[in-house]
Amino acid sequence: MGFRLGNIDGRAAFVLDGHYFDIAKLSGGHLGPDPMEVLLSPVAVARLSDLLPNASPTGALGDVTLGPPVPRPQKAFGIGLNYKTHAIEAGMDLPAEPLVFAKFPSCLAGPTATVEIRSDFCDYEGELVVVIGEGGKDIAVADAWNHVFGLTVGQDISDRQAQFATKPPQFGLGKSFDTFGPIGPFLVSVDSVPDRDALELTTLVNGEERQRDTTANLIFDIPTLVSYLSHITTLTTGDLIFTGTPEGIGFAQNKLLADGDIITTTIEGVGKIVNPVKRVSDYRD
Ligand code: ZN
Numbered sequence: 001m002g003f004r005l006g007n008i009d010g011r012a013a014f015v016l017d018g019h020y021f022d023i024a025k026l027s028g029g030h031l032g033p034d035p036m037e038v039l040l041s042p043v044a045v046a047r048l049s050d051l052l053p054n055a056s057p058t059g060a061l062g063d064v065t066l067g068p069p070v071p072r073p074q075k076a077f078g079i080g081l082n083y084k085t086h087a088i089e090a091g092m093d094l095p096a097e098p099l100v101f102a103k104f105p106s107c108l109a110g111p112t113a114t115v116e117i118r119s120d121f122c123d124y125e126g127e128l129v130v131v132i133g134e135g136g137k138d139i140a141v142a143d144a145w146n147h148v149f150g151l152t153v154g155q156d157i158s159d160r161q162a163q164f165a166t167k168p169p170q171f172g173l174g175k176s177f178d179t180f181g182p183i184g185p186f187l188v189s190v191d192s193v194p195d196r197d198a199l200e201l202t203t204l205v206n207g208e209e210r211q212r213d214t215t216a217n218l219i220f221d222i223p224t225l226v227s228y229l230s231h232i233t234t235l236t237t238g239d240l241i242f243t244g245t246p247e248g249i250g251f252a253q254n255k256l257l258a259d260g261d262i263i264t265t266t267i268e269g270v271g272k273i274v275n276p277v278k279r280v281s282d283y284r285d
Pocket of ligand 1 (some may be wrong): 078080081125127156242244245
């Protein structure tokens with residue numbers, strides 16, 4: 001049976017029908033409470049989730065604020081120009097190999113967290129985020145899904161001023177401001193989504209649709225990314241891969257983020273994150 005994991009006050013919890021179930025309590029202390037630690041025991045987590053129909057909930061989801069389902073990964077990769085339509089709108093050639101950058105894990109935030117922008121050149125990028133389960137090195141493409149714990153929704157928020165202040169651009173820094181990586185609302189097991197290779201993704205800003213595409217259009221699909229990265233750096237449980245954004249970014253249509261905007265990012269079968277934007281002090285004065 002598929003399951004969903006949330007981060008409630010730093011504790012891992014199953015989520016079902018508007019309620020949450022603290023994993024440490026449900027397992028009698030065998031699992032958790034740290035959301036990073038439960039990722040090390042995928043089989044035990046799946047087995048424990050079978051108890052949910054008969055378990056008493058710890059509380060109602062409506063009463064809590066969710067944190068990022070994976071709060072402290074060792075690594076968070078971003079993939080640039082991974083949809084053809086987005087590469088075209090950005091005026092860039094299609095990459096011959098995955099274009100990889102790092103988002104510092106310190107940029108991660110919860111599914112309803114406020115995104116704090118520090119210039120008037122900040123942008124949204126709705127993305128499917130892969131969460132690594134069992135780590136490994138030199139993972140074969142055919143074996144890659146076995147190393148994926150689950151999926152979540154993410155925003156690869158980008159400060160285009162910081163990103164393009166230099167030549168060549170500095171993707172890592174421009175996409176790693178604090179709060180620039182909201183993820184969630186839940187970590188969803190792969191067997192709970194309708195088609196792991198084709199999930200519809202939308203981004204709305206203030207209710208206006210800006211992005212709509214399907215992950216079937218990824219240039220480098222999830223198995224290819226997992227395998228490619230693992231041949232370079234050892235993948236570790238909890239590592240995140242922001243798989244890239246489709247066309248419709250603000251930069252390409254002069255609709256960059258402003259104070260008070262609300263970004264709503266939805267992926268079919270995975271969930272929806274809603275993030276308000278707050279303009280704070282400039283990062284350079
Ligand atoms: Zn991106």
